[in-house]
Amino acid sequence: MQSIDTWYCTYKGKLLAIACQRGYSHEEAKDIVQQFFLDLMQKETSEVKNPEAFLLTAFKHRLIDLYRTNHRPLISDSYAIPPSALEIIEELETNMELVNRLEDAYKRLPARYRRVIYLKYYQGLSTEQIAESTGFTCQTVYNNLSKGIRQLRLNLENKKPFSKLASIFLSLFP
Amino acid sequence: MAYTIEELIIDDSFIAYCTQQSERDMAKWDDYLYHHPEELAVIGEARRSVLGLKYMLKKKQDELSANESLSEKYLSVADDDSAYRTGSKRARKKIWPWVAAATFALAIATTFIFNNLQKQAASAPFFVHTKPAGFDKSVTSPKGQIKIIWLPDSTRVTLNAGSFLGMDEAFGITNRTVYLDGEAFFEVAHDKHLPFIVDVSKYKVKAVGTKFNVKAYKSEFFSETALIEGKVQILIPGTVKDAVYKTLEINQKFVLKDSADNVAIQFPKETAIEPLGQTDLSTHTETAWMDxxxxxxxxxxxxxxxxxxxxxxxxxxxxxxxxxxxxxxxxxxxxxxxxxxxxxxxxxxxxxxxxxxxxxxxx
Incomplete structure (x- = not known):
């Protein structure tokens, strides 16, 4: 099956990483992934619509089976299986609060950061293309992106840094 | 060597991996995981961030563009802001008069450049209709599989099984033209200055922020374009400029019954505008394939x-x-x-x- 080949090329690393996360060594994990794809070739997969989600679920079941038969590394549920791209998009579509928080964090960025982020993630320009269209050097664009993303993630973590600052000031000058 | 989360988020190849635009980049980052399985959580978090940012910007920009009274530059940053790019806060005070002058000059310059660009963008893709033999970027969905992809301009495409979508390097910069052989549902990102065009070789579909379905497999004589939301125009390729043939209303579709292959369409003999088919599933027959x-x-x-x-x-x-x-x-x-x-x-x-x-x- 041609599609299994492609799946192997695109998802083997992720599955291996999941196995490692569950306590298998790198070598053991390689074998498990190999065997998993070999077994998959025997199965009917022509109706799989979303390969990533399908593979993640099937692989999770495989790990549970292995645990049951061999009593090998304990599967802790504290490690969640990372969501597939489709699941991330579905989450964004249903969770408006998440999107609004992201927007809020974005709007609080300085203009120079917002500009490069907008060009990259909305208009889809590469770093070189942004450099070309803005006249900055590639290094400047890269630095602005890097700092912008770091700031954005900070903004997301502490929702209102200014209110915190304000409270500090208030406590200093009662 | 492992990447930090910020390095991943802004890496162009990593973004292509997140949006599933390129199989090469997908294989590349999967290979990275294969050798650095301990990075699973970081990769997952970075991917969430990239998709989240893309989704948020598209959604908010769409809302803004739908509401004409608001400034379109609300989310993006106008060129004028670039004057602030260097210098600390202290320095900024001193250079304020210069900034004002520079801003003014820049504004004039950008208007000029922009107008020129617009002219180019408007004319360039229309003069030559012959489709380029190779595409700089392309996506193919194998038989038996539907693919969801995000184009560089934040347009979301659901590609039906056995379909091909191609575009050139300038996509998102001087044009937003895609070439389609097959069937796809488009949710186009708003951009008034750069219309989104789907070229199915016999005709083109032009849209500005819209949802529509195009079915045009080269192996079949029948082709149709169904409009779900917004506005699209059907263009017929001309020698100098494409002509607008029909403008579709919501819940209408343009149908082409093509009798012979490789022959220019006989307008309007073989074409028709029809209402969309209703299923009892509260969706349209034209887009039911996505479910x-x-x-x-x-x-x-x-x-x-x-x-x-x-x-x-x-x-x-x-x-x-x-x-x-x-x-x-x-x-x-x-x-x-x-x-x-x-x-x-x-x-x-x-x-x-x-x-x-x-x-x-x-x-």
Whole structure:
């Protein structure tokens, strides 16, 4: 099956990483992934619509089976299986609060950061293309992106840094 | 060497991996995970961030563009802001008069450049219609699989099985033209200055922020464009400039019944504007494929054959020309290929043999 080949090329690393996360060594994990794809070739997969989600679920079941038969590394549920791209998009579509928080964090960025982020993630320009269209050097664009993303993630973590600052000031000058 | 999360988020190849635009980048980052399995959580978090940012910007920009009274630059940052790019806060005070002057000059310059760009963008893609032989970027969905992809401009495309979508390097910069052989549902990101164009070689569909479905498999004579939301125009390629042939209203579709291959369309003989088909599923027949439905209305077995081949990744041969003209109306979703064939047999009998993925249909 041609599609299994492609799946192997695109998802083997992720599955291996999941196995490692569950306590298998790198070598053991390689074998498990190999065997998993070999077994998959025997199965009917022509109706799989979303390969990533399908593979993640099937692989999770495989790990549970292995645990049951061999009593090998304990599967802790504290490690969640990372969501597939489709699941991330579905989450964004249903969770408006998440999107609004992201927007809020974005709007609080300085203009120079917002500009490069907008060009990259909305208009889809590469770093070189942004450099070309803005006249900055590639290094400047890269630095602005890097700092912008770091700031954005900070903004997301502490929702209102200014209110915190304000409270500090208030406590200093009662 | 492992990447930090910020390095990943802004890496162009990593973004292509997140948006599933390029198989090469997908394989590259999967390989990275293969060698650095301990980075799983970081990769996952970075991917969430990239998709989240893209989604948020598209959604908010769409809302803004829909509301004309608000400034379109609300989310993006106007060129004027670039004057602030260097210098600390202290320095900024001193250079304020210069900034004002520079801003003014910049504003004039950008207007000028922008107008020029616009002119280029408006004329360049229209002069030559011959499709480039190779594409800088392309996505193919194999038979039996539907793909969701995000284009660089934040347009979301759902690509039906067995379809091809190509674009050139300048996509998102001087043009937003994609070439389609197959079927796809487009949710186009707003950009008034750069219209989104789907080129299916016999005609083009021009849109500015809209949802629509285009079905145009080169292997079939029949093609249609269905509008779900917004506004699209059907353009006929001309020698100098494309002509607007029809503007579609919501819930209308443009249908082309193409009798011969490789011949220019006989407008308007073979075209029609029709209302969209309603299913009892509260969606349209035209877009039901995205929910895995297979809907046939008075269609010949010849047409059904193509759809089945794509959905089930099988090869179907109809050995008898008479059988290929049988007409069926049917509705499938989770049925296997055998169940589909058996159901069709009941309404108008034929016989078939199935050998692995090859199906031969006889009288």
């Amino acid at each position: 895995n439905y297979l809907i046939f209305e008075e269609q010949t077995l010849e047409e059904i054959k193509n759809a089945i081949e794509r959905k089930y990744n099988v090869s179907v041969t109809i050995a008898d020309p008479e059988v290929s003209r049988y007409k069926y109306t049917a509705n499938f979703r989770n049925e296997t290929i055998e169940e589909v064939l058996k159901a069709l047999q009941i309404s108008y009998p034929f016989s078939y043999t199935k050998d692995e993925n090859n199906i031969i249909i006889k009288k």
